[in-house]
Amino acid sequence: MILQWLEQRRDELLRFVGELVATPSPNLPGDERAVVAVVLAHMKRLGLVDVQVAAKEPHRPNVIYRLRGQQPGPVLMLCGHSDTKPVGDATHWQTDPFQPVVRDGKLFGLGSTDMKGAVAAMIYATAALKQCEIPLAGDVLLVINADEERSMRFGSEFLSTEYGLRADVALLGEPSGIGGPEFEFLHLLSRGISCFTIRVYGSQMHSSLTDRLPSINANVRLAEVLAQMSRELRLTFQPHPLCSAPTVNLGVKIEGGVGYGVCSGLAEFQSDIRTLPGMTREQLQADLEGCLAAIRRDSPDLRVELEFEQPPLDWTPPTEVSAEHPLVAALLGAAEHVLGWRPKLSAFPGGTDASKFHAVAGIPTIPSFGPGWLNLAHGPNECVGVEAVIQAAKMYSLAAQTYLSGTRL
Template sequence: MTVTDPVRVLETLVRCPSVTPEEGGALSALEAMLKPLGFSVERMVGREPGTPDVENLYARRGSDGPHLMFAGHTDVVPPGNEASWRHPPFAAEIEDGLLFGRGTVDMKGGIACFIAAVARLVEKGHALPGSISLLITGDEEGPGINGTEKLLAWARERGEHWDASLVGEPTNPDALGDMIKVGRRGSLTGRLTVTGTQGHVAYPHLADNPLRAMTAMLDALMGKPLDDGTDLFPPSNLEVTSVDTGNTATNVIPESVSATFNIRFNDIWSAQTLKAELNARLKRAAADDTLRPGRDAARFNVEWLGRASPVFLTRDQRLSGSLAAAVEAVTGKVPALSTTGGTSDARFIKDYCPVVEFGLVGQTMHKVDEHVPVADLETLTEIYGHFIERWFALADAR
């Protein structure tokens, strides 16, 4: 196999069933590809009590000068019902110019294209004035505990420093060249529990239905927009994802009800200020007696789940400008600089160096019959190659 061909590289990676947290042979395949290109390769295992161990990989070519990091993940989501797939999800079969398989888009395809781009530069004898590294995790699609965050800290402890990072997540909504991600909204998840008094539905005066208070409190959370957005961020958005009483009876007023919600927030807010705003809204709504006439304020509690993901924005013009210029040179398009979408491991990387994201078209990621046009793999490889040369040229000029 020649690693200058992204199709061959991707076929190899897709045939590794690396469903989180299994390595599935994907990191071993990368190691075998990278060492002949002059990369030193180390494998690191992330561990945390109560969670599965996760294998990660760090590879570096060069030892000095400006340091560019490519970051990505080889773990994939489960394929679901394999009988629903047109081709087996780990067979990497090509039909009508499309390469099918779990992870083709998210995001083994991006990794394959970056490796092919570096391999072509090496083959041509390009002497880049600096270092290139790959930081590859096996825990992006899972809890994100034993992957990139731990790998970054592990590498920093060994003296690694980076000047910029490119994450190869699928960022384009419709076609290659549409969009570069220069930041991400923050994410905050909470669970609201309202406690009432259980009772018979025929005797509501002897009970206190918590769903009445919950109705007002959810309206307080969702009814008034959190903000109108900013120049580079869309409006913050809160969505209720579940409401549950645990009640299986139709003639019993439940004792309590819980609702889980998630907010994707822009740079107007921090997790702390957002929590304060939501708690204030809930406190006012708890005192609303429109549906609970004559009763005291409802009893409620908010539990904040997991770690909040902070909002961030990359303002490094050399990084985003080099990538945008490379995209335009290859596709003729001027990409939009966006902060839309969900979270990614860029939220960890931004604490170490400027980071942007650019990869394949994301329309089939996580779906049955996930696939990528073979032509897009060649185009993305060309873009990555142009980007690497431009970024190092600007770095060397400085």
Template structure:
């Protein structure tokens, strides 16, 4: 007689087409998030309505609501997830609860359905929002980040229901918007009261359990030079204009490289579960006003990481902000112009981080389930930011990352996930629910 785990695994294999069909439906909704929330189209809402219909059919009591961005910001200002200017009209969150028979431990399955813009169409070999199955991979925007994970968590529940496997604990299912622009959707979800005894956030981890993620700082380094004619000889020692802001940018970039070399060997910037040390990554640059004029102003946009051990008293990256500001100041001291006209740092975003200790009871249960799905139970770190800090910290729901797909595919053109990854992920989540909530 097959074991419960074998029965679940066999049913998941038999339902692989349904998993692909579910993910294809999710990808077909262009649920793009923008820095200006007013520019969002109907894709987020349409995707949530599709998921709500699927949850209702499984017996979930569902809640679909447009969060109140300004009210949330007023309530949580200065705390993780509270981002000024975010609005949610027509951009709902979705939550649902499937009650168990009672007395068991509850689990929350959570993810985001917003995706980043696909970028230039010529960089894609397929339409980003018309999913294509080819050579064992499903192609399309969001297949990895992270509608693949959402499809797996939905199908895991659906298969447990098909098999009529009894559960004592509740299953909580939440999908949020706005994750790709700072995490206020997850803040709204936790504020709404959704929580459980443990949680799985199905961000792409190549089906590895990742109980740790980075915090992320976005900052703008502003450098003011003095514009002037590009072909004329500038005055020596910056006694008057022009002063080339592009040249000053080069000095700032060299200084950032020095900081990264220092962090490479700093124990505070490294974690045994992370592949790389914390870094300050330059992601955007903007300089200059005219082809024949020296740039009078330049901006360098940075993405900097921090670890849970570096959090400040609010659970954010204030200590690391001050560290970077001090380094920028010291870079300026080496230049006679910048010494008197120092660059300044404006902070754009601070997205929190979290770590669930390896001795948390859910970790051992999940490792056992992952092993039964013939996956590696070895713990790893999630190098990017994810929203696990909000349910873990504010919601008292220790939440780990675990999802299908190579995380390096996230945000890339021609994003794709293997069907095998989807099937294996669905197995692991379904078995974990049965173990934890039985």
């Protein structure tokens, strides 16, 4: 019954994805009011009323809707974020980022894969459960949150703390394809992130005097520090069955110097490390400081410092959900029913709202199972598979029905 209801509304669902893509919500600057207005209007048409809008600041709204089951039971949260990354260089796009175009079975536009396709699918999955009057032992909590793409402060952090959001388990619809088929993976682990700056000091002076007076060019020394850290930095961690190692990204941004005529007195590079369960900020800092201490021993005249970013970027913790959780079985069963095959269990490479919902609110959170490809997110010509959006709505509704009834497909 659910699958038939959704199949009859496939064109309507895809038009809704197009409406969301056509409504800009880039973060920066960060203002989800327009796209939330589209969400609320469509939810009303689908019969999803008594919707709550909660916001730390008026221009950063979060949408919360509870579909109450006929019997008591666990609360399943379906969650997606309404913001996107900025366009970037629009000349690299083959289409207008805010004018959805369907071509070769894909819908192109900013936010299509990350993650307005999944947002639309979750809304329709919830509507299908309601309109088909599926008996549920427990509630479906639909959450469309703000500010995932930047600080999480106005979205998952606000909801996890001041708002007091609670559920027994959550599923995020982040894109789960990575170069292969959509739904290639069911990601149970969300790696954390730690961001920091390495600052190198030199002697700022007139550049014409560097052959006559002692001088240290901070830019040159920075290059040496960056190269040595790339060779010698060793992190303390335990390999995880779903992800063997953290990812180290040194020098994601480099700045230094004043310009012609000036020997550089200050240069710095920013870096991020994607962390695994079991890693701590304290141990990571000790590993970084140990590497810098070795560099200082090799170059006694070198002044180099480590500075972590302000929270939450200094340390956003990794999270994971056990493969034995009943929602995992429900999702795998739904995937086999809809797709004809089961996704592989894996680790989501980046950070997600799971770091707040799981680590702060205590809600076990599956970080990624959704239409689209992570490797196309945050870049030009982002797209989502048209059929995958329909399939996502079907799988979300079937998994919710299974999880909240204890039955098997």
